[in-house]
Amino acid sequence: MRLIDESAIKNIAIGASFFGAGGGGNPYYGMLQAVAAVRQYGPVKLLDVSEIDPAAWYSPVAGMGAPAVGLEKFARGDEYQRVFDAVAQYTGHHFAGTFPIEAGGGNSLVPLTLAATMNLPLVDADSMGRAFPELQMSTLALAGVTTTPMAITDVQGNTSIINTVTGKWAERLARAETVEMGGTATVSLYACTGAQLRDHGVTGIVTACELVGSRIRDAHRDPEAALTEILDITHGYELFTGKIIDVERRTEKGFNVGEIKIDGYDDYEGHKLSVMIQNENLIAIRDGQPITMTPDLIEILDAETLEPVTTEVIKYGKRVRVLGTPADAKWRTPAGIACVGPRYFHFDYDYVPLEQLIKEAK
Amino acid sequence: MRLIDESAIKNIAIGASFFGAGGGGNPYYGMLQAVAAVRQYGPVKLLDVSEIDPAAWYSPVAGMGAPAVGLEKFARGDEYQRVFDAVAQYTGHHFAGTFPIEAGGGNSLVPLTLAATMNLPLVDADSMGRAFPELQMSTLALAGVTTTPMAITDVQGNTSIINTVTGKWAERLARAETVEMGGTATVSLYACTGAQLRDHGVTGIVTACELVGSRIRDAHRDPEAALTEILDITHGYELFTGKIIDVERRTEKGFNVGEIKIDGYDDYEGHKLSVMIQNENLIAIRDGQPITMTPDLIEILDAETLEPVTTEVIKYGKRVRVLGTPADAKWRTPAGIACVGPRYFHFDYDYVPLEQLIKEAK
Structure with a gap:
């Protein structure tokens, strides 16, 4: 366990944008939101997968939609807890923590904001090790974790629970709702046990983001040396x-x-x-x-x-x-x-x- | 209370198509389905609103989407019970019966099929007294009954629970899912109490459909006389x-x-x-x-x-x-x-x- 503070958040924001491979949304707005949450509620506990309860349940929260829309249409902030709670209520699970669905500027920070707000630990694993555009694209899904029941919500306060026969159908129905919701939405999906996250997630990704991010933030001193270190x-x-x-x-x-x-x-x-x-x-x-x-x-x-x-x-x-x-x-x-x-x-x-x-x- | 048998269903199918005012879907396929259900499970009890428990909960089931698509893409049949049960499970209500959301060839018969299959009574009231194209168009909604929580499902077995801030948002999100589901879907919405249905529904509509339908089925004997009676x-x-x-x-x-x-x-x-x-x-x-x-x-x-x-x-x-x-x-x-x-x-x-x-x- 270690604590994620304001400085770590800034590193994660930049590093997640690196692993986002162009996607996952712009880190700036999500970074401001996570920093504000940590200032208000204190630092977030980051747990290695070796430290989590294999039998407990964990659930991620993420933004969905075109990042270009997300640049101008922000989440209000209450969406994160709303989707997280919607899945908990629907499934009957108590979630012991949260984790990023993907590494990406915006989506690495959303669960950090949620974790700070709800005083939950963040697990150092995601389900992609990068960002990908569609919901069924998840290493958890490759191992048989189901995409749904998922929740989707918008800034207006509309919320749906989606239960589908395949992850691809979850993508289709949630995408149709996202477009109707104005191009961006907040989702929670791939709720899984600690054991599933440990065995089928991409582990250590938050730490990797932080490490790469800190090198980039220092790069102005010697860009060539920083590049070599990143590679x-x-x-x-x-x-x-x-x-x-x-x-x-x-x-x-x-x-x-x-x-x-x-x-x-x-x-x-x-x-x-x-x-x-x-x-x-x-x-x-x-x-x-x-x-x-x-x-x-x-x-x-x-x-x-x-x-x-x-x-x-x-x-x-x-x-x-x-x-x-x-x-x-x-x-x-x-x-x-x-x-x-x-x-x-x-x-x-x-x-x-x-x-x-x-x-x-x- | 009176029983709806095969002959009554045929009258209702035709009469509902009259009150559907061009919409509500074609009655033929829904009629076949309701007749098959009544043959298998016995006739359906039709209750006047004076006979229902004002404090009990009632929920309708209906087809959603373009009727032109519905002509070629039928419901499998298990959708009706799936959406009805999804709303019951989500809200925690036990539903004492069902009712048509609208008068319309298809949508007057869907709750009849459900009622026969689940051995539930059908209430002689709907929420339009005719058919209308969008979900927020309901006399129940005019009186403050909320459109959601609603459930939507498709032939594949995908199901969503939609919770929105307005009926119009329910229409938008459910419509987006319906289009993605292939143009038709099955929905359950406007769950309400017996008192709400009695006071804010359009009462006697099933009987009116049956009456008009029986005149149309007899019209070949004397079309002009039948027309006068219908008017x-x-x-x-x-x-x-x-x-x-x-x-x-x-x-x-x-x-x-x-x-x-x-x-x-x-x-x-x-x-x-x-x-x-x-x-x-x-x-x-x-x-x-x-x-x-x-x-x-x-x-x-x-x-x-x-x-x-x-x-x-x-x-x-x-x-x-x-x-x-x-x-x-x-x-x-x-x-x-x-x-x-x-x-x-x-x-x-x-x-x-x-x-x-x-x-x-x-």
């Missing part, structure tokens, strides 16, 4: 350095979708990188060849500050460094690839691990 | 006799919307009638002047058989008689007109009662 922590690779020359981005069926085009400079002079997005960065194509594919992570960082740039705020002219990070091993299985691999997102590529693509490109 | 029972008016020369109908956001154009013959030779629809017949315009406006009912009947023709099956070339029926007095209030009057449906008319329009047209 070391994440077992990642540098993919590209360049300037954004085009951003094609639209909000479609509740998602941000589009393509980001980057022209290289420095070591990448004369080269081109294109990143395909659906809330998250999904495929990076360098000079016509894929160099990183979902579920492996593609991070676009500000070239000066190394701050991660999420898909809803990325702009023409920005100078960026692009990294690739191997996904958690749970995603690199046939079931994982079927769930979140390139073909699921309608890209005509078979998944090849990042390490192999890098080797082939050299 | 007498419903306090209605003959609006038009003619041939359908154009049907503009599309499925939009889960509704059937469009316009039906009719050229007159016999007494109406040289005259024209146009009926604007949104699942139901909403406004009838005769020679450019409104002759009946929602919430008053517009019924389009087959000229030979007097069988009501619902909006999803009406066809070019059909010879029809068009009637108008005054709505229940609960709808003819300022709150009722705000909820279901012409302006709600974006028609640029102030509501004028049918009787007055008829008088002015003479």
